[in-house]
Amino acid sequence: MANEDTTADTTSDTPAAVARSIATQELPRLRQRGLRDLDLKDSRRSPVSCPHIERMATAFAEEHDESPSSRPARIAFFLDHALADYEKQDASSAIFVRSLFFSPTDAAVPLSPGNLLDLAREQSGLSDPVDTGRFDRLRRKEFVNFASFLTEETKGETPQEMPSDSGERKPYKFRRKPKTLLPRYVSVAISTAIVVLAIGSYLVYQMLKDDPILFKLAEKNLDPYQWPDRSALPYDIDHRPEVGQYVEAQCKYTIKQPDGTAIYWIKIKTQPWAGSWAPAASFEHGTELAKHEPECDMKG
Numbered sequence: 001m002a003n004e005d006t007t008a009d010t011t012s013d014t015p016a017a018v019a020r021s022i023a024t025q026e027l028p029r030l031r032q033r034g035l036r037d038l039d040l041k042d043s044r045r046s047p048v049s050c051p052h053i054e055r056m057a058t059a060f061a062e063e064h065d066e067s068p069s070s071r072p073a074r075i076a077f078f079l080d081h082a083l084a085d086y087e088k089q090d091a092s093s094a095i096f097v098r099s100l101f102f103s104p105t106d107a108a109v110p111l112s113p114g115n116l117l118d119l120a121r122e123q124s125g126l127s128d129p130v131d132t133g134r135f136d137r138l139r140r141k142e143f144v145n146f147a148s149f150l151t152e153e154t155k156g157e158t159p160q161e162m163p164s165d166s167g168e169r170k171p172y173k174f175r176r177k178p179k180t181l182l183p184r185y186v187s188v189a190i191s192t193a194i195v196v197l198a199i200g201s202y203l204v205y206q207m208l209k210d211d212p213i214l215f216k217l218a219e220k221n222l223d224p225y226q227w228p229d230r231s232a233l234p235y236d237i238d239h240r241p242e243v244g245q246y247v248e249a250q251c252k253y254t255i256k257q258p259d260g261t262a263i264y265w266i267k268i269k270t271q272p273w274a275g276s277w278a279p280a281a282s283f284e285h286g287t288e289l290a291k292h293e294p295e296c297d298m299k300g
Contacts, residue, residue, distance in 0.1 A: 015151045015152075016151075018052050018147075018151050019144070019147040019148050019150070019151040020147070021052055022052050022053060022143075022147035022150060022151070023140070023143040023144040023146070023147035023148075024140075024143075025050075026049075026050040026051075026052060026053050027053075027143045027146070027147065028143070029048045029049070029050060030048060030050055030053070030075070030101065031100050031101060031113060031116075031117075032113060033045075033048045033113065034112065034113040034116075035072055035075060035076040035079070035101055035102075036072055036076075036110065037072070038050075038071060038072040038075065039070070039071055039072055047071075050075070053075060053078070053079075053150075054071065054074075054075060056078060056082075056150065057071075057074045057075045057077065057078035057079075058074065060077070060078045060081065060082075061074050061077060061078065076101075076102075079101060080102065082149075082150060083097060083098045083146075086146060086149050089149065090145070090149075092216075092284060092285050093142050093145055093146065094146075095285045095288045095289070096120065096123075096124065096138075096142050096285055097142050097143070097146050098288075099116065099119060099120040099123055099285075099288065100116055100117065100120050100139070101116070102116075103116065104119070104261060104262075104288075104291075105291070106260070106261065106262055106291070107259075107260050107261055108259065108260025108261075109260060119261070119287075120135075120139075121135050122281055122287070123281060123285055123286065123287040123288060124138060124218065124284065124285065125218030125281065125282065125283075125284065125286075126138065126218075212248045212249075213248070213249065213289050213292055213293065214246040214247070214248060215246065215247050215248070215249060215266065215280070215283035215284075215286055215289060215290075216244060216245070216246050216283055216284045217241045217242065217243055217244060217245050217246075217247070217282060217283055217284075218243070218282060218283055218284045218286070241273065246270075247268050247269070247270040247273065247283075248268070248269045248270045249266040249267065249268060249269060249290070249293050250266075250267045250268065250269040250274075250296070251266070251267050251293055251294050251295060251296035251297075252264045252265065252266050252267070252280065252290045252291075252293040252294070252295060252296060253265045253266075253267070253277070253295070253296050253298065254295060263279070263280075263281070263287075264279070264280035264281075264286070264287055264290035264291070264293075265277050265278065265279055265280065266278060266279075266280050266286070266290055266293060267296055
């Protein structure tokens, strides 16, 4: 029966059919099992079938000289890079999808699929049990968007290419990462030049940056009730931000948790709430966005 399921997933060769299979079958399977345990096999579980993503990951790995050898590591390697590219197109959606598959960088230990799901609910402002349906609809929508991105990235190749002369089917090719054929010494020279340009670009960016991170107030937001020391927040109740409104943060305050994760509060820079504090979780994907803000100087 497992072979029949796999065949059914791979017979449709239109981009729309591949995207639908990835969004409704493969990504949910990967999320439920967790990337580390894809090949786990016991009396109740068998390895997760994800033929489209697996072919994409295999082709992507072949484009890198140092690529993971195991299937779970190979798929994680591919999704990590794909989400990094996706973030350039839609940062909010990419951060949400990443939170369902990868533990936060500040986590002391890798989180289980269930813990990742709970954290994603919290970060999206939909952690209340009554919001379960809304969160599930959001997750399905973001999976559809990410699957469309993946199939767009492989649009130059049909999802199932014609067999090669050897009779073997060619895998997906993720076109963002072409493999260099230049001699190693030329690659080193190019890499050095890229590093120099990157440093120069970073310095220019630091001087000219005018595109700050914006926090969008979530529909299901957490009221900034008290500061952690239980003193009242300097929050203007008569001019509260409305749902969907964007604010800019001046800095963040980090509260470390016993499990290795962290809770973030941001100090708002936007008028008329400048100087007010709010939990980052009040905003869409606010916890992940807050990690990129500088730490507030709480001395004095």
